[in-house]
Amino acid sequence: MKRVLVTGGSGWIGRHVTARLLEKGFEVHATYRRAVISNSNTSATCHWHQVDLLDEAAVTSLIHNVQPTYLIHLAWEAVPPQCYRSITNYHWVHASMALIQRFVENGGTDVVIAGSCAEYEWENGYLAEQSTPLSNKTPYALCKNTLRTWLQSYAEHVGLRVCWARIFHLYGPHESGKRFISSIITSLLKKEEVLCTHGRQSRDFLYIEDVAAALVSLAMSKLDGVVNIGSGRPVPLRLIASIIQEQMGSRASIHWGAIPLPADEPLFVGANIERLTKEAHWKPAYTLHAGLIETIAWWRHQVEEQC
Structure with missing residues (x-):
């Protein structure tokens, strides 16, 4: 073994x-x-x-x-x-x-x-x-x-x-709640104000x-x-937020542009995953939508337990 x-x-x-x-x-x-x-x-x-x-x-x-x-x-x-x-x-x-x-x-x-x-x-x-x-x-x-x-x-x-x-x-259950996806989910669940950058930047989740x-x-x-x-498929933050809102049935307003984006931060950052897919023969089991469903369900349970 x-x-x-x-x-x-x-x-x-x-x-x-x-x-x-x-x-x-x-x-x-x-x-x-x-x-x-x-x-x-x-x-x-x-x-x-x-x-x-x-x-x-x-x-x-x-x-x-x-x-x-x-x-x-x-x-x-x-x-x-x-x-x-x-x-x-x-x-x-x-x-x-x-x-x-x-x-x-x-x-x-x-x-x-x-x-x-x-x-x-x-x-x-x-x-x-x-x-x-x-x-x-x-x-x-x-x-x-x-x-x-x-x-x-x-x-x-x-x-x-x-x-x-x-x-x-990365995103998913058991996260500390400091990253973009978990912050959006927990703020919407707690009906808190959601403050973001302009959200037009694409990132690889x-x-x-x-x-x-x-x-x-x-x-x-x-x-x-x-x-x-990585996924090899960067997605705009605004699109991720809209998927989360749709899955949660939330109509809360997200304040885009409330937080300044550093001037030197690029708008599009993705992972080249050719080595991972071609040499390690790996592929993801979860789509973005499927992963978000699991993540939202976990955070909903956490928030309900705190109430």
């Missing part, structure tokens, strides 16, 4: 990744900081480990005890917008290097790292792994790109397969279950290097 360690296993992406790995027959070990979750939709059991991944001694002990063959590294400072400028990004570079070194020293062979489209210099068009310039404008972008550069060199010397997944915009499925596909593949994870 293939043994995999998932860092950040109780996080938004991690909870879906661990469930899919269990379905695929992996022996799954996952880390958490505060609260463990239950993968009740499967008969298999995830082995949970409460670990501070910024503590190198604790990480050394974890890897020695688990002896994983695969590592899916999701843990990082990842809640926008504060994550982009957090000083913790610098700590995660060192911690991630130590984690990966201990993993290799204990026989690990395959690593999938979660990055994001924020590592790119945003420009109008589809962002591609090999041709789009990388950013160093924020601590997040600089630290992620620094880790990837180090890891590329390190992997060549130790024979490690590394797949770096750059995830674009992918449902959380599809994001998890793509990460597991990359872990099970032989792909290495950078791979974008």
Whole structure:
């Protein structure tokens, strides 16, 4: 049985990744900081480990005890917008290097790292792994790109397969409520004022279950290097909002243009997903409409419980 360690296993992406790995027959070990979750939709059991991944001694002990063959590294400072400028990004570079070194020293062979489209210099068009310039404008972008550069060199010397997944915009149940789609849904459910930018910008959104499925596909593949994870179909924010309103039966007004859009932010940003679809043979299971139905239902339940 293939043994995999998932860092950040109780996080938004991690909870879906661990469930899919269990379905695929992996022996799954996952880390958490505060609260463990239950993968009740499967008969298999995830082995949970409460670990501070910024503590190198604790990480050394974890890897020695688990002896994983695969590592899916999701843990990082990842809640926008504060994550982009957090000083913790610098700590995660060192911690991630130590984690990966201990993993290799204990026989690990395959690593999938979660990055994001924020590592790119945003420009109008589809962002591609090999041709789009990388950013160093924020601590997040600089630290992620620094880790990837180090890891590329390190992997060549130790024979490690590394797949770096750059995830674009995601949405779905269990999100913290800070991103565009969840903010629109929760504001409409609570009958709060909805303030937005002009909404004419197009962005690439992918449902959380599809994001998890793509990460597991990359872990099970032989792909290495950078791979974008997205839908490949950017959609204007105004259109997404109108679909949400239609599905919710809401006639509430959305105040477009109430929030200024940064002057340097492009109007069209999409993910070039040729590597993901052609080399990993992956395709999404959810349409935008289907994903939004699931997301709205989950948030409706959350809001009703709070009332």
